[in-house]
Amino acid sequence: MVVALPACTLWIPIPKLLKLRGVTMPVAVPSINIGEILAGTVQSYVEERFKRNSIAWPILVRSDNEVNVNLFSQLSSNYHSHVLLGTENRLFESSYILFPPLSAPVDVERYKLIAQKLSLLQERLQERGVTFLLVVSPSKVAMYPDIIPQEYLIGGKQLRLTSLDILVPYLDEKKVNYVNAPALLKSAESRFQIPFFAPGGTHWNGLAGCLVTSEIANRLDLLMGKSLPRFSCSVQGRLDKPAIGDMDLARLTNIWSEQRFAWRSPRVVRKRFAGAGSAAPRLFIEGTSFTHELRRQFKTAQLFSKVDFYYYARRIISEGGVKGGRPVPVSQVDWKEVENHDVIMMEINESVVSSVGHGFIDEALQRMS
Amino acid sequence: MVFSSFFFLFFFLPFSLFSYHLTPNRFKNYSLLALSILFYAWGAPQVIHYVLLSCLADFHIGRQLTRSVSKRKLLLAIGLILNLGLLFYFKYANFFLTQINLLVGSFGASPLEWQGVVLPIGISFFTFHKISYLVDVYRGTAEPAVSIGDYFLYILFFPQLIAGPIIRYHDINEQLRKRALPVDEYFYGVFRFCTGLAKKVLIADPLGAVADTIFKMSPETLPVRYAWLGILSYSFQIYFDFSGYSDMALGLARFFGFRIVENFNRPYLSRNFTEFWRRWHISLSNFMREYLYISLGGNRGSTARTYLNLWIVFLASGLWHGAAWNFIAWGIFHGTFLAVDKCCWLKISSRVPKVLNIALTFFMVTMGWVFFRADTLTHAVQLLKILFCLNDAPYDMPLAAGYVIHFRAQVVFVLAWVLTFYPDDLMKIDRLKISFPRLVTFAQGAAAITLFFLSSAALASAGYTPFLYFRF
Numbered sequence: 001m002v003v004a005l006p007a008c009t010l011w012i013p014i015p016k017l018l019k020l021r022g023v024t025m026p027v028a029v030p031s032i033n034i035g036e037i038l039a040g041t042v043q044s045y046v047e048e049r050f051k052r053n054s055i056a057w058p059i060l061v062r063s064d065n066e067v068n069v070n071l072f073s074q075l076s077s078n079y080h081s082h083v084l085l086g087t088e089n090r091l092f093e094s095s096y097i098l099f100p101p102l103s104a105p106v107d108v109e110r111y112k113l114i115a116q117k118l119s120l121l122q123e124r125l126q127e128r129g130v131t132f133l134l135v136v137s138p139s140k141v142a143m144y145p146d147i148i149p150q151e152y153l154i155g156g157k158q159l160r161l162t163s164l165d166i167l168v169p170y171l172d173e174k175k176v177n178y179v180n181a182p183a184l185l186k187s188a189e190s191r192f193q194i195p196f197f198a199p200g201g202t203h204w205n206g207l208a209g210c211l212v213t214s215e216i217a218n219r220l221d222l223l224m225g226k227s228l229p230r231f232s233c234s235v236q237g238r239l240d241k242p243a244i245g246d247m248d249l250a251r252l253t254n255i256w257s258e259q260r261f262a263w264r265s266p267r268v269v270r271k272r273f274a275g276a277g278s279a280a281p282r283l284f285i286e287g288t289s290f291t292h293e294l295r296r297q298f299k300t301a302q303l304f305s306k307v308d309f310y311y312y313a314r315r316i317i318s319e320g321g322v323k324g325g326r327p328v329p330v331s332q333v334d335w336k337e338v339e340n341h342d343v344i345m346m347e348i349n350e351s352v353v354s355s356v357g358h359g360f361i362d363e364a365l366q367r368m369s
Numbered sequence: 370m371v372f373s374s375f376f377f378l379f380f381f382l383p384f385s386l387f388s389y390h391l392t393p394n395r396f397k398n399y400s401l402l403a404l405s406i407l408f409y410a411w412g413a414p415q416v417i418h419y420v421l422l423s424c425l426a427d428f429h430i431g432r433q434l435t436r437s438v439s440k441r442k443l444l445l446a447i448g449l450i451l452n453l454g455l456l457f458y459f460k461y462a463n464f465f466l467t468q469i470n471l472l473v474g475s476f477g478a479s480p481l482e483w484q485g486v487v488l489p490i491g492i493s494f495f496t497f498h499k500i501s502y503l504v505d506v507y508r509g510t511a512e513p514a515v516s517i518g519d520y521f522l523y524i525l526f527f528p529q530l531i532a533g534p535i536i537r538y539h540d541i542n543e544q545l546r547k548r549a550l551p552v553d554e555y556f557y558g559v560f561r562f563c564t565g566l567a568k569k570v571l572i573a574d575p576l577g578a579v580a581d582t583i584f585k586m587s588p589e590t591l592p593v594r595y596a597w598l599g600i601l602s603y604s605f606q607i608y609f610d611f612s613g614y615s616d617m618a619l620g621l622a623r624f625f626g627f628r629i630v631e632n633f634n635r636p637y638l639s640r641n642f643t644e645f646w647r648r649w650h651i652s653l654s655n656f657m658r659e660y661l662y663i664s665l666g667g668n669r670g671s672t673a674r675t676y677l678n679l680w681i682v683f684l685a686s687g688l689w690h691g692a693a694w695n696f697i698a699w700g701i702f703h704g705t706f707l708a709v710d711k712c713c714w715l716k717i718s719s720r721v722p723k724v725l726n727i728a729l730t731f732f733m734v735t736m737g738w739v740f741f742r743a744d745t746l747t748h749a750v751q752l753l754k755i756l757f758c759l760n761d762a763p764y765d766m767p768l769a770a771g772y773v774i775h776f777r778a779q780v781v782f783v784l785a786w787v788l789t790f791y792p793d794d795l796m797k798i799d800r801l802k803i804s805f806p807r808l809v810t811f812a813q814g815a816a817a818i819t820l821f822f823l824s825s826a827a828l829a830s831a832g833y834t835p836f837l838y839f840r841f
Contacts, residue, residue: 004384004387006379006380007383046376057829064823064826077777077830079578079582079772152771152772
């Protein structure tokens with residue numbers, strides 16, 4: 001009877017609270033024919049669907065993960081887990097330490113070329129009256145390398161966690177407009193004494209977002225010669241619960257006690273010291289998931305009249321989240337629509353600076369040539 | 370479908386138990402047969418017809434063996450040729466054709482064209498069952514099956530169909546006709562099944578992940594310490610995996626009233642290779658001894674002939690495990706050391722302390738596993754060189770331990786050592802059972818439930834690695 005229970009729950013929808021979080025590859029539905037049965041694809045599909053539709057599955061997955069956290073200080077038995085438990089109960093994504101490896105030589109020429117292309121793009125956009133700005137977002141593990149547990153350090157040594165230090169001299173040499181958020185936040189650390197990443201989040205928090213947005217506003221004000229809203233950021237107490245985005249990794253752990261990674265997010269207060277003297281510009285920004293926080297900040301600060309977000313150079317999102325966007329491969333971008341913005345920004349994380357633009361830069365240069 | 374899958378545990382198993390126990394007694398064998406055919410067809414639909422047809426042929430040969438006295442030898446020969454022929458075709462044809470093509474190619478000739486065949490799962494096991502049936506009937510050790518259903522059930526009985534134990538026909542024929550199912554047997558079956566599942570999922574699988582990670586590394590950059598970790602992990606993986614599966618098979622068989630032979634008896638506590646093969650894959654040893662070694666003459670001939678017979682048996686064992694040179698090398702490795710045992714080592718080792726004997730045997734068996742685990746013979750030799758620091762350019766590449774063996778696997782590794790090597794007389798379960806029967810039953814029940822839950826949980830989360838979001 002006990003082992004039959006999971007099968008008996010197949011017809012009961014899995015409650016939302018129990019559902020496992022995170023994105024997995026969808027299970028391909030095979031055609032029901034002799035060929036597929038002989039190949040075993042129908043059977044594999046039935047087994048996989050049985051598992052995913054059973055209430056027992058999320059209960060068991062969460063239980064196993066809970067055992068791992070409590071007994072072994074790890075999140076999953078799986079060596080390919082995308083989330084790792086770091087020191088002091090902080091979470092981070094394994095991809096941030098998977099590359100570049102310590103022993104791999106750095107291809108300096110590649111970074112030179114990136115800076116050259118960015119400079120050329122900036123120049124071409126300037127000719128068209130569009131301001132260009134590169135924003136480099138920080139990586140949680142690069143900002144707080146002590147988060148990495150001992151067993152993931154190679155011979156006890158620090159891994160190379162960023163290539164931004166290689167790129168920056170070339171950006172300066174080519175006079176590319178950029179905001180170095182990691183450096184900015186490092187300098188602000190002592191002022192705030194609050195981490196810029198939540199224990200249970202992979203992205204920068206509201207305080208970091210505010211500081212970087214303030215710097216973006218300052219830079220654009222100078223570059224565009226417009227009077228954009230400028231403000232300072234301060235912290236006044238704490239919110240009662242984590243802000244949106246501060247628990248994204250914690251939810252992905254799929255454990256019963258995900259609240260162990262919760263924190264009370266800092267209550268960020270903006271103080272405007274210069275108002276907008278002219279019409280707010282229109283922004284087109286190509287970037288990663290770190291751009292979501294910037295979009296929230298841009299909206300609160302009323303920095304731009306319109307924000308079009310080109311998510312990983314794959315989907316254009318004008319309002320709402322990723323699912324609300326429309327898929328647009330980089331080769332099919334409407335360049336007139338892109339040029340019809342006052343500011344073009346690119347956001348890239350310091351851990352993967354070499355993939356800045358995700359193909360957008362080359363396409364843009366080609367279209368503008 | 371494997372025993373340690375979500376679908377089997379939570380669908381097929383309860384479905385089988387319900388179906389079987391609700392079936393009237395006189396139809397129970399047919400119910401079990403239907404479930405077994407469904408089990409096999411689910412995983413191997415392309416070849417089920419080969420299996421059923423060859424079983425039909427063997428059943429009729431078996432019948433004729435008792436009816437036709439003059440042609441008994443011929444019928445047995447036909448039966449053996451058909452079974453071994455099928456095994457050779459499905460399992461070894463690809464390998465031998467590849468070797469022939471390599472040889473032909475070295476002379477500049479064009480290779481033979483050949484489309485590889487699909488290997489029916491469990492063919493090595495059910496072929497041996499069919500051979501056992503024919504030989505037992507031929508020798509008169511057992512009466513032929515009363516009905517075709519009983520014979521098919523013997524061959525296709527799903528608990529032992531895919532990975533054994535290899536049940537000789539005369540060990541089970543009476544149970545096919547009549548068997549009881551006392552409640553305490555049933556609960557013992559539950560205990561064995563759950564402990565077997567735990568051995569496989571909680572111990573073998575984590576150590577297997579460690580071994581897989583290490584064996585995937587290029588031999589040129591594999592650090593020595595990780596090579597040792599890899600082969601030791603594999604030694605424990607193969608033991609806990611195979612013995613765990615056998616425990617599950619034993620437990621499952623009990624659910625249907627069958628008592629089948631034990632397949633493992635703490636083999637790494639063996640003091641020599643001879644003892645190892647009395648404790649490891651016991652059913653294979655029994656089969657090989659009864660149907661091959663004795664048929665070759667056993668130890669009735671000269672000393673040289675005995676060694677040759679041993680060597681042939683283990684060459685066949687190696688080949689039976691896999692169609693590749695490294696398996697043949699493994700078989701020769703064991704055959705050689707068994708001959709050494711008979712020749713002189715058994716006498717010498719009787720003067721060596723027990724602990725040293727056990728350590729030495731474990732070490733040598735582990736070296737044998739290098740051949741078993743390696744992808745090719747060349748890979749095996751490379752690994753052995755690394756293990757003994759004999760490779761040309763010893764390389765100690767910096768490697769983060771967390772990618773190779775995380776903390777849970779480290780704990781499991783230590784647990785594996787403890788469970789493998791604790792002294793036999795430490796846990797006197799049988800004596801405790803006599804003194805405190807209810808307590809032992811309660812403890813076994815609690816252990817079974819806990820292990821089943823933990824194993825199911827580990828199984829459920831094994832393949833689940835979600836992303837934070839779709840990046841594309």
